Amino acid sequence: MTVPLKHRTLSAAIVDRLRQAILAGTYPAGTQLRQDAMAETYGVSRIPVREALFQLEAEGFVRIVPHKGAIVSELSLDEINDVFDLRCLLEPRLLSQSVPRFAEADFAALDAIQVRFETAIAAGDVAQWGVINAEFHMALYTRARQPRTQSIVAALLQTSDRYTRLQLSSTAAMGIAEQEHAELIRQCRAGRFDEASGYLVGHIEAVRADLLRVVARSGAAGGETNSRSVALE
Amino acid sequence: MTVPLKHRTLSAAIVDRLRQAILAGTYPAGTQLRQDAMAETYGVSRIPVREALFQLEAEGFVRIVPHKGAIVSELSLDEINDVFDLRCLLEPRLLSQSVPRFAEADFAALDAIQVRFETAIAAGDVAQWGVINAEFHMALYTRARQPRTQSIVAALLQTSDRYTRLQLSSTAAMGIAEQEHAELIRQCRAGRFDEASGYLVGHIEAVRADLLRVVARSGAAGGETNSRSVALE
DNA sequence: CCACGGTAGATTTTATACAATCGATGAGTC
DNA sequence: GACTCATCGATTGTATAAAATCTACCGTGG
Incomplete structure (x- = not known):
């Protein structure tokens, strides 16, 4: 975009x-x-x-x-939490504004992205994973009339991707995300928008939880101040 | 900052x-x-x-x-509403995270800004008004450990300023803002954080309502699509 | 009369070269 | 021996000039 x-x-x-x-x-x-x-x-x-x-x-x-x-830039625990908090706050808002306006073509675009998503996961292409994941989320929000929120969320997704790469080496986590995306599409097609919003929050929170677990294990950094950085190996 | x-x-x-x-x-x-x-x-x-x-x-x-x-950039109605929605969503969150951590020095800094604010209004300095207004809001949020949200809100305040200048020619509106800022300081000092958050939302909504009134009067633009622009004179 | 292709002008984009600034290292002095 | 100051080196910041690109206009052909 x-x-x-x-x-x-x-x-x-x-x-x-x-x-x-x-x-x-x-x-x-x-x-x-x-x-x-x-x-x-x-x-x-x-x-x-x-x-x-x-x-x-x-x-x-x-x-x-x-x-x-x-x-x-350093990766601080404060910013990790901040970024995911923002996503949990903004993305459901975009979803509930956008999806009710969806036409069939929009769902088709979503399906197309999902197919590429599966292909990338099957190929183990980590670099493409993040890009397509962001594409999927943004495609969910195309019909929202909130241009500023959209660009903010696009930036948050990129930052998210940077964090997530520390963790998503396993194909398992990527597979879970794929299934959750499919479930999201189903719920949106069925018109269950509130349920989809809640599911979306769960989807984001799951990634955050996994990420924090990895961070807590690798670095012993306590999230005290904002200059605390995450150890990278 | x-x-x-x-x-x-x-x-x-x-x-x-x-x-x-x-x-x-x-x-x-x-x-x-x-x-x-x-x-x-x-x-x-x-x-x-x-x-x-x-x-x-x-x-x-x-x-x-x-x-x-x-x-x-054009100024669309969709973006006006989006920007103020975001402010109403994010600023109270920052406030309730930041102010409880305030030390006396932080309140003193707030007071200092407020003094400069009054001076600028008395001098009718419109350019300085927006800058100091943004400074005030950001000073409220300095103790929040949400770096990403802080930078986003800082950008939103600048955009807000751009919209507001279409409207705030009158010293009256600026005076109201000054009083509301003073009230905010009082409530924060008294430790009434929830009340302050609510008041902050009211403060932001008031500016939005005024702005939309001016826009509706000057340009007959309906907020249909996102490329609709506001007429400037 | 309309459409297509080419040329000219303007504007952005990129490359090269020069100047200013900051950090550090060393000598000199108290 | 510790501190101050000056000089040196490196890196960024800025100016000038060449290359690529796009827009608009004009002429020609169908």
């Missing part, structure tokens, strides 16, 4: 590649991203890299300090 | 000046912002202008089409 079809500009391409690299853990949290090095790595000049970093800062992936550079 | 104290870089300065110009209506919605003209106007090169436009796109003030340029 953010990117129409394919990259029309170099900066946008670098944004995607850098985002994927951060999501994949190529650049762990705390890494300093030097414009010069990025430029050479991707075979472009520094200007596209620069603009990509600014874009990623707006998306919350990096933090830019003037004259010091861009560093990959 | 976003800008520490003063501009450490040219781009940031251009961002502020452009944002103020858009807020003030110097560049109405739909205006095409040519990098060349902006650069000459502000006496800088095109690169800072460019980066400023990207930043403003992330903030939702302009829309950038590749190879075509940046145009000032």
